[in-house]
Amino acid sequence: MRFFHYICRVNICVMPKTVTLQLSPKQAADEKFYIAQVAQRLGIRQSDIALARVTKRSIDARQRMAKVNLTLEVYIDNEPQPEPLHFDYPTVENTTEVIVVGSGPAGLFASLRLIELGYKPILLERGKSVLSRKHDIAQINRGGNIDPDSNYAFGEGGAGTFSDGKLFTRSKKRGDYNKALQTLVWHGANPAILYEAHPHIGTDKLPRIISNICRTITEHGGKVLFESKVSGFVVKNKRITGVRVGDNTVEGAAVVLATGHSARDIYELLYSSGIAIEAKPFAMGVRIEHPQRLIDSIQYHREERGEWLPAASYSLVNQEAGRGVYSFCMCPGGFIVPAMTDSSQTVVNGMSPSGRNSAFANSGLVTEVRLEDFAHLRAEWGELAGLRYQQQFEELARAHSGLKQVAPAQRVSDFVAGKESKSLPATSYIPGITPSRLDRWMPDAISERLRSGIATFGRRMKGFVTDEAIVVGVESRTSTPVRIPRDNETLMHVEIEGLFPSGEGAGYAGGIISAALDGERVADAVARYCIAHNY
Numbered sequence: 001m002r003f004f005h006y007i008c009r010v011n012i013c014v015m016p017k018t019v020t021l022q023l024s025p026k027q028a029a030d031e032k033f034y035i036a037q038v039a040q041r042l043g044i045r046q047s048d049i050a051l052a053r054v055t056k057r058s059i060d061a062r063q064r065m066a067k068v069n070l071t072l073e074v075y076i077d078n079e080p081q082p083e084p085l086h087f088d089y090p091t092v093e094n095t096t097e098v099i100v101v102g103s104g105p106a107g108l109f110a111s112l113r114l115i116e117l118g119y120k121p122i123l124l125e126r127g128k129s130v131l132s133r134k135h136d137i138a139q140i141n142r143g144g145n146i147d148p149d150s151n152y153a154f155g156e157g158g159a160g161t162f163s164d165g166k167l168f169t170r171s172k173k174r175g176d177y178n179k180a181l182q183t184l185v186w187h188g189a190n191p192a193i194l195y196e197a198h199p200h201i202g203t204d205k206l207p208r209i210i211s212n213i214c215r216t217i218t219e220h221g222g223k224v225l226f227e228s229k230v231s232g233f234v235v236k237n238k239r240i241t242g243v244r245v246g247d248n249t250v251e252g253a254a255v256v257l258a259t260g261h262s263a264r265d266i267y268e269l270l271y272s273s274g275i276a277i278e279a280k281p282f283a284m285g286v287r288i289e290h291p292q293r294l295i296d297s298i299q300y301h302r303e304e305r306g307e308w309l310p311a312a313s314y315s316l317v318n319q320e321a322g323r324g325v326y327s328f329c330m331c332p333g334g335f336i337v338p339a340m341t342d343s344s345q346t347v348v349n350g351m352s353p354s355g356r357n358s359a360f361a362n363s364g365l366v367t368e369v370r371l372e373d374f375a376h377l378r379a380e381w382g383e384l385a386g387l388r389y390q391q392q393f394e395e396l397a398r399a400h401s402g403l404k405q406v407a408p409a410q411r412v413s414d415f416v417a418g419k420e421s422k423s424l425p426a427t428s429y430i431p432g433i434t435p436s437r438l439d440r441w442m443p444d445a446i447s448e449r450l451r452s453g454i455a456t457f458g459r460r461m462k463g464f465v466t467d468e469a470i471v472v473g474v475e476s477r478t479s480t481p482v483r484i485p486r487d488n489e490t491l492m493h494v495e496i497e498g499l500f501p502s503g504e505g506a507g508y509a510g511g512i513i514s515a516a517l518d519g520e521r522v523a524d525a526v527a528r529y530c531i532a533h534n535y
């Protein structure tokens, strides 16, 4: 029996009252205060309120004094109230097995959805469990070796585990988005993500949530196998029947391939096996880091942000010489981290803890890379040309960074002026930075656009171009340079029956939530495929 097990026990007769308040940040943090305001606004006594819950919270920093907009749903005594949301996963121990490769957000949400639909996911992950992975990540931060199977990108939860945990998506399907957030809350995330305008979990909280999701999968009959790197596909007559893990073959009715955009060996394997992949445009650039107090003072129009306002963020975009230059994955109160997957590269990314309380604000600052930029690599590398271009950029950064995970950096004012930085300011990047002429050694198509983009942003945000800020190289893994093509309707690979590419690595998502939603959609498609073929 296959049915939808996600149950939202909400009484449809419920008609709560909606109240929107505009408050100071301090008032918005004081529940007693705003509940009293709600009662006054509705003309009732506080004791008449059975339930008041925040449904939306956003900060308006356009005026001199920042305000918090708070929307509440209010239930008055004797009115029916909504029951809490409940996930009721069935047991799938003895049902049809489906292989899921990769335990990032796409693979995890595909597995949960397969369970909801009555299928047994066999989740294969090349990396280690969160606990063991923590040690490897600590070692990378100390400048130690990089385990090519256990790092910021690979291991339980994929790139989403030691990420920032901003839960943003451009998906128009509100219901799916809300369900993804509810799933995270069900597995331990703070319910505030359900109403914050810019929901964020934080890198200190994510590992536990990810482990809880894996526990749900195993407790309901699925399998999660760590240190199980897929190194081959079993394909007969253009139909996939299993995958190779070491000397073993794992078989399943279908294969969800959710290996993320750092799994270069998977792209190479597909290409060398004659399974279609396509080079695609992507984006690369640098990470930019400012003192957080500087960003706060620009965004909140005052010296100190004070006790009640969160660390300020920004989002910047402009067209420079016909291409987009934009900030990406902005981490207020965060850290720059070494995100390479082997020791021949230097790659940085950003994250922040839930409290967003570091003294630094960082953001990716990237520009489009188009097919023509790596056309010269096409003859030798074919559809892997963009991947090779990305790899060369990372190796170049490594060549300019000296030892271990030390990253090349330049003061922002020097980068814009085309000058050497004789010294560098303090940074959140633990392995350390070294002065380098990023403006010179990055490909012109990237450095020239970033330079004019940063100058433009400096005119919009006074103080953004400063010698207190740095650009750090390189931010190269914002998106994948390769797509694994699939049919728009069946979501199956265009040539290989039973193979379902999913998530960021396949080119169908960018970010935690969109990868998770893609994993769910693909699981639905797998179920349709299995039903049609009686698997």
Ligand SMILES: Cc1cc2nc3c(=O)[nH]c(=O)nc-3n(C[C@H](O)[C@H](O)[C@H](O)COP(=O)(O)OP(=O)(O)OC[C@H]3O[C@@H](n4cnc5c(N)ncnc54)[C@H](O)[C@@H]3O)c2cc1C
Binding pocket: 101, 102, 103, 104, 105, 106, 107, 124, 125, 126, 127, 152, 153, 154, 155, 156, 157, 158, 159, 160, 161, 162, 163, 164, 165, 166, 167, 168, 228, 229, 230, 231, 258, 259, 260, 261, 262, 263, 266, 329, 337, 339, 349, 350, 351, 502, 503, 504, 505, 509, 510, 511, 512, 513, 515
């Ligand atoms: C430091 C950092 C911060 C980030 N912050 C944010 C943020 O705040 N918000 C946001 O939305 N996004 C953020 N991202 C991006 C986000 O993490 C990714 O978009 C998302 O994880 C992609 O999900 P995915 O499931 O498609 O792939 P991934 O998360 O990359 O997962 C792929 C998984 O496949 C496994 N795998 C690869 N090859 C094999 C193989 N051969 N066999 C078995 N397993 C394999 C990998 O080990 C990995 O676990 C951040 C990323 C990083 C690195």
